[in-house]
Amino acid sequence: MRLEVVDDADWHDEAYRANDRGLFYARQIVGQVVSLAAALLGLVGTAGVLGVLHPALLPLLLLSVLPVGAAAVRTARARFHSFKRWNILQRRVRVFSWLLLERDAAAELRSDTAQGALLEEHHRLTTRIAEEDTRLGVSSAGLTLAGRAVGGIGTGITYSALGAMLIAGWLPLAAGAGAVLAIQSAQSTLTRLVDVSHMVYEHAMWVDDLLAFQERCRALQPRRSGLPAPETVKTITLDDVSFTYPDKDTPALNGISMTLHAxxxxxxxxxxxxxxxxxxxxxxxxxxxxxGGTVRWDGVDVLDMDAESLQARVGCVLQDPVRFPFSALANLTVSRGTLTEADPQRALDAARASGAEQVIAGLPGRWEALLSKRFRGGQELSAGQWAKVAVARGLYKNAPVLLLDEPTASMDPRAEHAVYEAVLRDNPRPDQITVLISHRLASVVACDRIFVFDAGRITESGTHQELMDLDGEYASMFTLQAAGYRAEAEEAA
Ligand SMILES: Nc1ncnc2c1ncn2[C@@H]1O[C@H](COP(=O)(O)OP(=O)(O)OP(=O)(O)O)[C@@H](O)[C@H]1O
Ligand SMILES: [Mg+2]
Incomplete structure (x- = not known):
């Protein structure tokens, strides 16, 4: 699934519904279709008996069953639409329940006394679910009652007609009792048929919903065809690149152009x-x-490349990296798509450069230590220690492009310095493009080129010195940060 899809709340609702309903009923519907066929066969038998007694009895029978059937179809539709609303609420409840139980949120919830607020929201949502249930119950009961009432009138008409036929001599008096039995049996078969078909009808709507969702997901797959991305890259060119998140009005990127060199x-x-x-x-x-904007690798549009192979060429240390509940080693190797196969030397090099080596050395079980308190025997790291593991993961990938999105924000000054020394200075790779995002401008001074972003555009670019000489936004931000350090240094002196 493409990444932007996860920002689409409707898609999440559909996914929840497909999982909660569609998959469940898809398994059940086969058995129900068999019951439907059995009910149909039963009906053919009793209808045959009635037909022999008198053909006019057949359409009369329908009078009592059709209203019940119509009510059942209406109820099925009402249930389907009600459950759609119900599922949206249910997913919200899940999110709140998860927040209330999840250990990542536990400390903040308690310290902010936000727990009460969350419980209140949970209660509000469950009340709405109960209201939805009641609404559905009342409307279904009303419909069923109406169906039964009209069906009852139909039954009355059927028996009156039978009486009239007996009096008129259309049917021999002796066949009357048999006819009553046949009508009763046909009615119960028809009612079973209506029950099963209404269930099949309702569940088929969910299966249909599941199939539509699968179809939608197929259209949202990343590009699986095209050229494989090259092993190495000399230049990456962005030309007039724009990007707007789903259901946002303003673009997050608006006409970005830049060229990055190996x-x-x-x-x-x-x-x-x-x-x-x-x-x-x-x-x-x-x-x-x-x-119409383009991203080109050595002149080739990335849209002509297989998406997965492109992603394999980029090592990412993203803002808020994932804390994988795996072993320390698997936390690195996952960037190369495996939890079980490792290159020990490469893992060691990556851990050394990122500072994760010391963190891992201090864990009972070292590289095998499970990094998650969710599971027995698991261990927790501090935020900065996790950041080191995340940088190690990015380095372990050893890709031609390395993206570091505020990788050191939670590291102590020495660790931060060590990462920049190791990643940006000690290991210069002539074939690698490294992109560093940082709010600590001291760490970007030595970069070959600095791009200043503002409201989705690049407003300034150049080396540190060029930007300082320009005396624009960068110079003002840099001076502000430097002044903070200088003032503290002067105070200390
Ligand atoms: N997943 C998302 N869905 C919708 N809008 C988003 C999403 N992520 C970011 N945005 C919006 O896009 C714009 C750019 O966000 P982006 O995360 O690229 O900023 P940034 O420069 O990295 O900021 P920061 O310094 O806070 O990390 C912002 O207006 C943000 O609100
Ligand atoms: Mg950011």
Whole structure:
């Protein structure tokens, strides 16, 4: 599934519904179709008996069953639409329940006394679910009652007609009792038929919903065809690249153009929400440019390349990296798509450069230590220690493009310095493009080129010195940060 899909709440609702209903009923519907066939066969038998007694009895029978059938179809539709609303609420309840139980949120919930607020929201949602249930119950009961009432009148008509036929001599008096029995048996078979078909009808709507969702998912798959991305890349060119998130009005990126060369380290800086991470995700092939903009690797449009092979060429340390509940080693190897196969030397090099080596050395079980308290025997790391593991994961991939999105934000100053020394200075790879996103401008001073983002556009670009000489936004941000350090240094002196 393409990445932008996860930002589409409707898609999540559909996925929840398909999982909760569609898959469940898809398994049940086969048995129900068999019951339907059995009920049909039973009906053919009793209808045959009635037909022999008198053909006029057959249409009369329908009078009592059709209203019940019509009510059942209406109820099935009402249930389907009600469950759609119900599922949306249910998914919300799940999200809140998860927040209330999940250990990542536990400390903040307690310290903010937000727990009460969440419980209240949980209660509000479950009340709405109960209201939805009641609404459905009342409307279904009303419909069923109406169906039965009209059906009852139909039954009355059927028996009156039978009486009239007996009096008129259309039927021999002796066949009357048999006819009553046949009518009763046909009615019960028909009622069973209506029950089963209404269930099949309702569940078929869910299976249909599941099939439509599967169809939608197929259309949202990443590109699986095209050229494989090259092993190495000399230049990456972004030309007039724009990107707007689903259901957003303003673009996150608006006409970005830049060229990155192998051997270069470039930096993206700018205020919160200016588009740096979005641009990094586009470079990583995680999003596709919109409105005719292009991203080219050595002149080849990435849209002509297989998406997965492109992503394999980009090592990412994204903002808020995932804390995989795997062993320390698997936390690195997962970037090369495996939890079981490892290159020990490469793992060691990556851990050394990122500072994760010391973290792992301090864990009972070392590389085998399970990094998750969710499971027995698991261990937890501090935020900065996790950041080191995430950088190690990015380095372990050893890809021609390396994206580091605020990788050191939670590291101590020494660890941060060590990462920059190791990643940006000690290991310069002539064939690698490194993109660094950072709010600490001291760390981008040595970058070959700095791009300043503002509201989805690049407003300034150049080396640190060029941007300082320009005396624009970058110079003002840099001076502000430097002044903070200087003032503290002066106070200390
Ligand atoms: N998943 C998303 N769905 C919708 N809008 C998003 C999403 N991610 C980011 N945005 C919006 O896109 C714009 C750019 O966000 P982006 O994350 O690229 O900024 P950034 O420069 O990395 O900011 P920061 O310094 O805070 O990390 C912002 O207005 C943000 O609100
Ligand atoms: Mg960001």
């Amino acid at each position: 051997g270069q380290t470039v930096a993206f800086v700018g205020v919160n929400g200016s588009g740096k991470s979005t641009c990094a995700r586009l470079l990583a092939g995680l999003y596709e440019p919109q409105d």
